[in-house]
Amino acid sequence: MQKTAILLIHCPDRRGLVAAIADFLLSHNANILHADQHQDGESMLFLMRVEWDLSDFKLDLARFGMEFSPIAERYQMDWRLETSSPFPKLAIFVSRQDHCLADLLYRHRGGELACDIPLVISNHAEAAPIADFYRIPFHHIPMATGQAQEVELRQMEILDRHRIDAVVLARYMQILSPRFVARYPRRILNVHHSFLPAFSGARPYHRAFDRGVKLIGATSHYVTETLDDGPIIEQDVARISHRDQLEDLIQKGRDLEKMVLSRAVRWHIEHRILVYGNKTVIFD
């Protein structure tokens, strides 16, 4: 498998940007595989993702920052460099419902998700068998009343020990503390079972059913301090009718949740998501 580098850039839009970046990469013999850019006319921003083959790239990546910094400074770039390997390390958090977990682990095994999944953490035991089947270590950390702080400390200790890069909340029904969220900025992915901003908060299917909507939705997003308010990564919907009872909404919703969360995970680990303000650009 080809090893590649991915450069993500975000800066004020100015003449000469593309030429500066392309010349820099060419001067080090980069063979560009994919390049995608977006110019936000309203906010005068330039956003770019460029990926190149590392096999004959002449610049040591350890020295990339030093070499690239003059360009970055000239254009006031906010940038980061990623590589396709080693794979990012993901921890999956889950509560009782394990459909998103089972879906992610199946895709992972089949090669759809280019990441390592060293562990699953749950406040319940239900999801242990599916994690075992895919040979992913399962950490059962029950959540007793008033123990949230201790539980989070244990969780963070485990994440640290495994040098986890990102956390996927795959129907994890606990609210993370601001301290936890701050530790993984733009690196905690959640799935909410509604078409946000509609029905943020608790029991969205019940509220959708009561309101009589004709479509239900699901949303994957990055977690921020404010509940269900982080940058949206993906959304999808399914049609319902009066023939659908509440349990039908929940059943149809599970398929939506799997789709929007698995797409978000894939885009995240392939470094296809750029967050700016409270919005995302998906370079797919």
Added chain:
Amino acid sequence: MQKTAILLIHCPDRRGLVAAIADFLLSHNANILHADQHQDGESMLFLMRVEWDLSDFKLDLARFGMEFSPIAERYQMDWRLETSSPFPKLAIFVSRQDHCLADLLYRHRGGELACDIPLVISNHAEAAPIADFYRIPFHHIPMATGQAQEVELRQMEILDRHRIDAVVLARYMQILSPRFVARYPRRILNVHHSFLPAFSGARPYHRAFDRGVKLIGATSHYVTETLDDGPIIEQDVARISHRDQLEDLIQKGRDLEKMVLSRAVRWHIEHRILVYGNKTVIFD
């Protein structure tokens, strides 16, 4: 064209309901063309729409209520009888943007909408040419500050004079008074340019753009006293990406608005909508 009767029923679910209705219709020689029913298991409700050919029906419709009342009383039915002709009379209200109006009038001319449209009312002059083209009388009633009450009185006088059955708000940007709304219960159809309940109120596309949603929507609903809160008839969505600027959302949204409003109008005039609580059943 076949003349038909449509009976819409809504009552507590009880054994023998279908047999009672079917026997009654058969005893008067009804040839049933369509029958659709729904049993809401949660609220224990029975809802039905049945349509039959009137050509060899032996009961005078003027006497239908008297003959049907024993059954209706026994089963505590909330019911109404409609006929496919004469066509219901619709008034369309519009402001500056005339895409929904143009769409409805085109469909009406082509035979998609089985209704009469005796008039269009607008607080602006922009939509006059398209109404003229389809030979629909256009009433321009400008809305000066502080004149809302007078304007509504004039509107209602026109609606009365033409014996209007239902009002379609085809991007009419004024809020109707509770008095006006009360006069046309479940007979005012509106299109809101968002996926309700998300972005109810003003400037939904702007707010959707700012929130960074990945799908935009439109909703048709009956108007009640509470803004954007009436029973939802139809919703649809379109995918957007970071490449879509605000004006692209507005453009894509226009197509959604046309679709959801025209479907709602068709279902309304074909007597396919049953409202119960704040929800609708669509017998399509």
Added chain:
Amino acid sequence: MQKTAILLIHCPDRRGLVAAIADFLLSHNANILHADQHQDGESMLFLMRVEWDLSDFKLDLARFGMEFSPIAERYQMDWRLETSSPFPKLAIFVSRQDHCLADLLYRHRGGELACDIPLVISNHAEAAPIADFYRIPFHHIPMATGQAQEVELRQMEILDRHRIDAVVLARYMQILSPRFVARYPRRILNVHHSFLPAFSGARPYHRAFDRGVKLIGATSHYVTETLDDGPIIEQDVARISHRDQLEDLIQKGRDLEKMVLSRAVRWHIEHRILVYGNKTVIFD
């Protein structure tokens, strides 16, 4: 769990049909839970599905046929009676790719699919672990060249022994013989990885990619003697773009295949599908 009976009827459309059926059921004290009917105006056909609670139904189901036959004969009905329990027995056939199998077994365990799955049959060994995980006996019957007939005999012997009601081809890549197909009329469900009738036959994703379509699809259908030509049960599509390579089509297609096959299985085991001519009515 409530035990119910489901009556499926298909006959020429005639006055009095609904009353005759409703009266018959009421006379035996049936409490109707769901009734859905369709009148095909073009072919003058009447199709109905009615489901009732058996707990206080006064007619022994063993005598249902005898009692119902006068009505059935008068109206020339093609009918069948099903019950919600015992569950129908499904065998799943699979080849190397096990995404549909894993999806069906997950849904089955979670209670979405009201059926028994006594066995999985495969011409390859790859799918054994997932069947084992869900504790479904896995029969590995390799397909050597020229052995098709012997393999089918062994398959049929196993199906007979387990009194299998229906066979689900969950990406089973062998073509069944006419003899096999004839033995399970309208009881073999297949998923084809294209939007039929486009790209019937081999390698549909390759051909879709070469043709440059903008949407890919999947189709679930009953198997008949003619390849990919049986009555269609469900179809769905996903948008693709020039950014999608062949492997992306295959990956996106897997999700479509799971959706359309699982819906077909659910509708089949809940007796919601009526086949007439080469078409299906889905009473959902």
Added chain:
Amino acid sequence: MQKTAILLIHCPDRRGLVAAIADFLLSHNANILHADQHQDGESMLFLMRVEWDLSDFKLDLARFGMEFSPIAERYQMDWRLETSSPFPKLAIFVSRQDHCLADLLYRHRGGELACDIPLVISNHAEAAPIADFYRIPFHHIPMATGQAQEVELRQMEILDRHRIDAVVLARYMQILSPRFVARYPRRILNVHHSFLPAFSGARPYHRAFDRGVKLIGATSHYVTETLDDGPIIEQDVARISHRDQLEDLIQKGRDLEKMVLSRAVRWHIEHRILVYGNKTVIFD
């Protein structure tokens, strides 16, 4: 309104391409507004669309070819240069059904379509009023048996006289001769009322209805010598059920046809479509 230039490039993928193009444009002071590129890994092709503001571009466009040719030759580029103004000139061909025509003219008037539409040509008179309403000259050229050649000569004479850039077949039910097609390579856009390649040829809705499909579709494509076989530009589908009769398919299909044709027209006139082989890249 900003005047822009659009450069469309198509060549073998090679290192240094992006830098060469970006440097060339920068050397003439181009302010790039949008750039989008695609690398087809399978066929080793590079495709690019780049758009820049002409207001401070220092190179006279008349000399662009001469200046750019060294780069174009070095990289074996197939390229073309377009400008956002003057607008391209479109002729619309229509037969009896005018829903696509009405839709295009409405969008044109509202500013959605950046083109001139100097004329409509029809073999029938039905569409004259809607063309008149939008003040577009309407040429009624009836098609008598055996007169196809004369009719096409008259059509081509009119197209020549108006220096038409592209022809839009908006439900034009005549088949164009190879001679006509050859005269407008990749400049004749058609809408076919099926999800191609399914149901190419005549009466697609009838055949979709007979086959019992669960979704109907529409396709916009460039016209080539082989009927319904040209490069696909856009496709969309709508769900149908057994409740939909043939006329419902036709009605729902009209909305699909309008959507896929109007998108194709917009992408064509904004120079967002690159054809390679028998496929299209849409730079949206």
